[in-house]
Amino acid sequence: MRIVRLSLANFRNYIRLETAFPRGAILLAGPNAQGKTSLLEAVYLFTHARSPLADNDRQLINFLALREEQPFARLEAEVEDSNGPLRLELRLFYERTTAGEPRFRKDVLVNGVKRKPSELPGVFRALLFLPQELRVVEGAPSDRRRHLDEAAAQADPPYRTAMWDYHHALTQRNALLRALQEGGGDPSQLDVWDEPLAAAGSALLLGRARALAEIETLAAPLHRRLTHGLETLHIRYHPAWDPSRPAGDADGLQHELPIDAVVDHTKWKADQVRGMFLDHLRATRDQAVRRGLTIAGPHRDEVRFLANGIDLTTYGSRGQARTAILALKLAEVEWLRARGGEWPVLLLDEVFSELDMRRREDLLADLACADQVFTTASDPEMLPAGYRECAQAWWVEGGTLKPYSPETEKS
């Protein structure tokens, strides 16, 4: 998979950009705050139309453009995989409601045809490595869930559908639970949301269990190599509602297992899990009404990373977290490739500054065969010389790109 051409209008600090990209290694060099990360963000947006770097889509529109009468940003890309070329377009803009109020909109187009943002994952595949992704190891359970969902949604269309269905059913069920909490009423009204929640929830649970088992198999040897054989990585999935555990306490919460407990969730059949989850939702209705929310389910799942049996979220050092996330990401590259038959586009933001030279070289050797790899560096000297020589380089400054060679910088 690769991006052939990119065109940006009013995106972040890019007022206008029109550029073509070659296959292979691409280096984006330049001083701080000039647009290197934003360019990777623009490419990554074509995977699922949401940015991990923005709290909301409005932040993606250029500051100056936001002051105009009708603010908009447009991102267009021509991408190519073994099936041929595709045109992708994202439009972010304000329209007027019938009452004359400005309303924000996001349109997604594939080959000129409007599609729902939820239909985008899987069309264009890319993996983004950000320095701040340490939070996947060190941060909150929601960071780990989001990370897993983003990878799994690109690899697995039914997973994607289950994600959207679960989110929809959960939002509706919680709204009904709040209404029942405040106003009373017959809890059997929950029937209408319990069924779809159980169907989507069981698909998510099994999708996560399988994805993590496969990713762990790929990540463990990579991690062993990155730690020079000193550490062994394990990934542990802890579903908040777990078919493997006995019924919960008075609040419907199951007792917590130790973080290093090994449970094989992949053995379950979808129908079994759906039935058991549905029974659980029904059995815990009273507690859910009392609290005005759905107590347990995939929206509260946890994933933990262990090195030599030590939980990295609680006890890991910075360096251990960094190595674990790198092994995880490299494993996801292989996993996506195995699932889709193609290399995803790799977007590596300042990853090299985090690694010693030997690990930089190891990483580049692993990625040498990818169709297209973007790397950013405020200091290109950070990169192994071999990479600098073979990469096509651009100098990024003030939202513009120009061809670059180390000599350009020196002159």
Ligand SMILES: Nc1ncnc2c1ncn2[C@@H]1O[C@H](COP(=O)(O)OP(=O)(O)OP(=O)(O)O)[C@@H](O)[C@H]1O
């Ligand atoms: N909506 C926006 N409109 C205009 N400028 C923006 C917008 N959002 C961010 N910026 C600015 O774009 C610039 C480029 O940011 P970016 O993160 O891409 O820089 P960078 O080249 O990766 O820098 P660094 O080397 O520090 O990582 C920053 O100055 C940032 O403040």
Ligand SMILES: [Mg+2]
């Ligand atoms: Mg940056």
